[in-house]
Amino acid sequence: MVEDNYTSPSEFILLGFTNREDLQVMCFVLFLAIYVVTFIGNLGVIALIRMDSCLHTPMYFFLSHLSLLDVCYSSTIIPQALLNVLVEKKVISFIRLCTGMLAGAYLGGVISSTIHTVSIFRLPFCRSKTINHFFCDGPPLLALSCSDTHAIEAMVSAVVGFNVLSTTVFILISYLLVLATVMRMRSAAGRRKAFSTCASHFISIALYYGSSLFMYLRPSSRQSSKHDEVVSMLYSVAVPMLNPLIYSLRNTDMKNAMRKAKSRVLSSLSIHGSLPW
Incomplete structure (x- = not known):
């Protein structure tokens, strides 16, 4: 029993509405009908508002986004509920949950970049086609446009600001939980090691988010300076280089894996006598 308290769950069990088979069929039909109506109805609202120019007003603009949220919200809940009615073992896999969180992170990145x-x-x-930068970044491109870019800059700032704010809050909450756990450790050496690891992680996060915020949320400028290139180097070049050192090579398990890999390579070389090439 003590060991089970420290074991990570592989799945979560859902009780559902009822165990009676006749009621399960009724629930399946009811939920399926609700989902079909929700999906078709909200997509129809979005399409109608999009096609009819008379509906291009602030009220219907927000209404269309409400319909989109309703589609997304119901699509994360009802399909799983329908599946649980059909299967005997009503569980949510811990791996499925982790995969969903990972997919959400990638999807957020794709949407933002798009x-x-x-x-x-x-x-x-219509200005010069020469980009005063070492890669094709957004702010230097905006500086080359011959039109008013304030609306685009505001939208990009809003997207970046939302991404940074939401992920920063998630990271800070995670680190607060880690800090609370570390403070309960009895070993002073263990606390020092944990604080050292967290500090290096925080430096990497601060470099990435700080440089990104400077590039995308600072006041607009038509001139791309050398300072911008240096700041861009931090989040595009320096941080990706430092992350393996911070998150992997400082990790005991990674070090052990590297030692084992090195031993296997040396053993293979001693057996074959020389390198294959």
Whole structure:
């Protein structure tokens, strides 16, 4: 029993509404009908508002986004409920949950980058075609546009601000929980090691978010300075280089794995006598 308290769960069990088979069929039909009506109804509202120019007003603009949220919200709940009615073992896999969180992170990145790309390349570029930067970043491209870019800059800032704020809150909460756990440790050496690890992690996070915020949320400027290139180097070059050192090579398990891999390579070389090439 003590060991079970420290074992990570592989799945979570859902009780559902009822164990009676006749009621389960009724629940399945009811939930399926609700989902179909929700999906078709809300998508119909979105399409109708999009197609009819008379509905292009602030009220219907927000109504269309409410419909989109309703589709997303119901799609995360009802399909799982329908599946649980059909299967005997009503569980949510711990791996499925982790995969969903990972997919959400990738999806957020794809949506954010798509908004940046589409919004920027809809602008006319009639100035110099020379980008004063070492890679094709958003702010230097906006500086080349011959149109008013304030609306695009505001939208990009809003997207970046939301991403940074939401992820920062999640990270801070995670570190507060880690800090609370570390403070309960009895070993002073263990606390020092944990604080050292967390400090290096925090430095990497601060470099990435700080440089990103400086590039995308600072007041707009038509001139791309060398300072911008240096700051861009931090989040695009320096942080990806430091992350393996911070998150992997300082990890005991990773060090042990590297030693084992080194031993296997040396053993293989001693058996074959030389390298294959």
